[in-house]
Amino acid sequence: MTLSLPVTFLGDRSGLSASILGLGCSRLGSTLSGCGGAAAEALLRHALDAGVTLFDTANIYGQGESERLIGRALAGRRDEVTIVTKAGQRFTATQRVVALAKSPLRQLVHRLPGLRGAIASRRAAPLPRDYSPAHLQGAVEASLRRLRIERIDLFLLHSPSAEAIRQGAPFELLDRLVQAGKLRAWGISCDDGAAAREALRLPSVAALQLPLDVAQAMRPALTQAAGQGIGLMLREIFAGQAGDAAARAAALRVALQFERSVALVGTTSARHLDEAVEAARSITSPPSRPLETSA
Template sequence: MTISSTALPSVALGSRSGLRVSAIGLGCSRLGSTLSGCTGPVAERLLRHALDSGVTLLDTANIYGQGESERLIGRALQGRRDGVTLATKAGQRFTAAQKVAALAKAPLRMLAQQIPAVRDAIANRRAGALPRDVSPTHLQSSVEASLRRLRTDRIDLFLLHSPDAEAIRRGEAFAMLDGLVRAGKLRAWGISVDDAAAAEAALAVPSVAALQIPLELAETMRPALATAAARGIGFMMREIFNGVTTRPDGRAGAIQAALGFPQAVALVGTTSPAHLDEALAHLRNARLPETTA
C-alpha cells in the first residue's frame, strides 16, 4: 500500500515481542559521542523532533557515547515515555584505555574539533572491535545501569550486542534474560548480529523475539528470515544506507528494501533532523507490505 497521510505507518515487530513501532526507528549510536557534536540541547532537540514527527522507536546501546546516548534519551523522554519503544544493547566492554579517555571526554571533544590528527586517532580507536562479554553477571549489571540512565522502569527490547555464533549457542545468559522478562524489567529480548553464522544461531533460540541485522546481510538470508518471521521473530534492519549508491532508487530504495522484509523496521542513524525528515518523506512515498498499517 502507499502511505500518503502525515502519520507514520507502524510495524508489528514480531508476535514474540508484542511490540508495534513506527516503520522507521531512530538509531542513536552517535548521540553524545566525542566526534559527533550531537550532545546536550542539540541531541535533545533531535530526539524531540523525531518523536514529534511520529517516530516511536529509539535504538541505542550502553556503550554509545560511553552511556551518554542513554542519558540523553532518558532526559528527552520525561513525560512521554509511554509512547516510545526503547531498544538498547549490551555485551561489549570498553578497554582500560577507553575508560580513561571517557573521563576526559569534554577536552577530547574540543581537541578533536580543532586538531584533525586527534579526531583521526579517536575515529581509528573507535573502529576497532571491543571485547565481548555476554555473561549473566555482566548483562544483569548492564540492564540495571541502562535502566538508571534511561530513567525508566523497563526496557522494551534488550539486545545482546554482536555476540559471535559460539557465544549464542552457549546461551549462558538466556535463562537470566527470560527471568528479567518475567520480572517486567524487559518486555522482550533479542540479538544484534554481524554475520550469517551469528544470525543463524540466533534464529534457533526459542526466546529470541527480534533480530537486529545489517540490511546487506539480511538480503542474503531472505528464505531464513521469512521462515523466522512466520515463527514470530521481528527484524530491525540497520546500516540500511551502506552501498546505497548501487541501488537505482538510492536512499528511497534502501528504505523500501528494508521494509520489504516481513515484520521489519528500518533504523536510520543520524544526528540531523533534516536527514531524518528526508528518510520519513521516503517512507511516506514507499510501497509497503499489506501487513503494515
C-alpha cells in the same frame, strides 16, 4: 502533535508495535559526532514529533551518554516510544579513563584534525565481549537508570559470535529479567549470517537486528522467522550512499519489504531524518506486510 507514520507489529514474541522507521542513536553523545546536549535532545524530540517511535541505542554508545540523552529528551512521553538497547561489549581500561575526559576531548577534536583520526582509528578496533550473566545483570540495571525507565522494551545482546550464542550463558538470566518485568522481551543484534542462524534457533528470541546486506542473503529464513513471531530491525541501510537521495530511498524500500521489520536510520541531522520519513511515507506496503497508521 505527533505526525502519522506507518507502524508495524514486530511479532507475537515481543508483542511490540513501532514505526516502520527507527532512529539509530549510536552517534548521540559521541566525542566525534558533535551531537550532544540540547542539540541531541532536540533531534530526539523532533524524531518523535515526526512519527518515529522506536529508538535504538546501546550502553557503550557515547560511553552511556546516548542512553542519558534519550532518557532526558523523552521523559514524560514514555507511552509513545519503544526503546531498544544493547549490552555485551565492554570498554578497555584505557577507554574508560579517556571517557572521563570526554568534554575537553570534544573541544580538542575541533582544533586538532589529527586527534579526530586517532580516535576514529581506535574506535574501529573490536571491543572486548562479555555475555556473562553477572555483566549483563549490571548492564541492564545501569541502562534502566540512564534511560530513566522501569522496563526496557527490547534488550539485545550486542554482536555475539555464533559460538557465543551456542554457549548460551546469558539466556536463562534474560528470561528471568523478562519475568521480573525489567525487560519486555530480548533478542540479538547480529553482525553476520552465522550468528543470525544460531539466534533463530532460540525459542525465547523475540527480535533480531541485522545489517541489510546480511538480511538480504537470508530472506527465506527471515520470512519464516516472521511467521514464528520474530521481529526484525535492519541497520546499515544507507551504507555507501552518502549524497544520493534516490539511492537511499531505493535502499529503504528494500528494507521495508521485509515482514515485521523496522528500518533503522542512523543520523544526527534532522534534515536527513525528515528525508527518510518522507520516503517511508511514500512507500506502499506489500500485501504480505500489513501496516497500521499511527494516530
